Amino acid sequence: MILAVASGKGGTGKTTVSVNLARTIGHGVQLLDCDVEEPNAHLFLGGRETGSEIVTIPIPEVDESLCIACGECGRFCRYHAIVTFGSTPLVFSELCHGCGGCAMVCPREAIRETGRRIGVVETRETDGITLIQGRLDIGVAMAPPLIRAVKARLKKETAAILDAPPGTSCPVIAAVRGADFVLLVTEPTPFGLHDLRLAVDMIRELSIPFGVVVNRMGVGDDRVHRFCREQEIPVLLEIPDDRRIAEAYSRGEPIVDALPEYASHFATLLWNIREFRNAGGR
């Protein structure tokens, strides 16, 4: 089972929930850090790196000796990543999505594809947890191909927790697509509710069963709970607004280690998800 942890709003506690769930499941679990722009799970788990692979996307390379400057590639490309000015085309690799269209339409087979590095996928082992994280190179705009590369390393037969990036656009979709269940982490504030609504719309569009975790219970009001009640969305865990949690987080300590009295919260969360799924919840 793949359990994705997402949220519309950033900083609501996705990584906290992901890391603590992974620690609660323990031996054999995989944790996929798909927040490749800012991967943070490793800061809480430590462990040793066991592998690092460079991820590339295919971009065109033009063989000038074969090119007849017909301009077909430039006319085809939707992303303006290959442009002709009546001469051999220029390639703007940072705009390229790697669809391969230019090479396919070239009548002279003058375009071959070469890899452009976008980031790395690193693997770490710590206390039986396998952490697989993507790390986007600075200045690279497109996160989804790297997120797909992280997910390609997932072993289907063991449980996986997937820490998604914040927001509701393409990187989030790339991360949560194919998950069996999504936990949406929010906080009981106006921003929290507003961004939760967006996230709920997105997950419904993808037709994945989901539930909500309310973090920092006590900071705001009951608007998130009212919304969840109206929409019949299960609230599967509440994490209180406890300054000690924030301080442990600031030092990079998982809650279940720093404040063992909260360990049962995460065990209950897993139990609640299982119950909800067994009851055929959607």
Place this chain on the structure above:
Amino acid sequence: MPEAKIQELVIISGKGGTGKTSIAASFAVLAGFPVIADCDVDAADMHLILAPSVRERHEFRCGNEAVIRAADCIRCGKCLEVCRFDAVIAGGEGESYAIDPVACEGCGVCVRFCPEQAVDFPESLCGEWMVSETRCGPMVHARLGIAAENSGKLVSTVRREARRLAEEKGHGLVLVDGPPGIGCPVIASMTGASQALVVTEPTVSGEHDLERVLKLARHFDIPAAVCVNKWDLNPDMTERIEALASSSGARIAGRIRYDRTVTLAQIQEKAVVEIDAPSAGDIRLVWETLGLK
């Protein structure tokens, strides 16, 4: 000539949830009628504080989307073969192939190579952008469609319109509330800005993400300043972060204390500096340090 005078401050964070929008809303109050651009188009929240009255709405078209006409599909599988984004769903026995709109990147490869020309390629609507009035100044904001792509292009649209508005109406400052991360919408938010303020927090994640976002600012040659929000949550980490910021060539713009009334301001739909919040003075100091007025 007037273009050169307009300053553009972009507020970013790397890590999400560090307080960008709360601080940006306060700056909107303090700046004295700037143009406000909410570039966190994925999860725009500024309007919850500034209560904009929408004056104009514009559709945002972001490209094309492949759609297979079932009646003309001969199930040859060519589209499946050429698509690199796993967007083609092979139909079962007797069913046509279909495109998953969520996965489709709009590249047009399947459209081009379908031997039956059975793939349509309509323009897709990806959201909308709006020009509004608020008590603090005009605001340009947007809403990205559900599961839509191309947030970078929408961000660029919002910024371009905000700038145009500033030129037209003679505003000296465009205040940009940016998205979290370092990817395409962040790059679109910051390229060409006159200054970036990075709002971070004294946590291991805040430190890690700050380092990456400052590298991004350097990469695009944007002068950066750093402020640590909730600094007293971990004073040692705050010092470490400030040292990191200085050594990366960023200015230190100040510290903002951990303040639970920030949420109270949000509930009252007010900026932090509009209520009697303990951290309001800290935010004012950061604003003055930026020296934009």
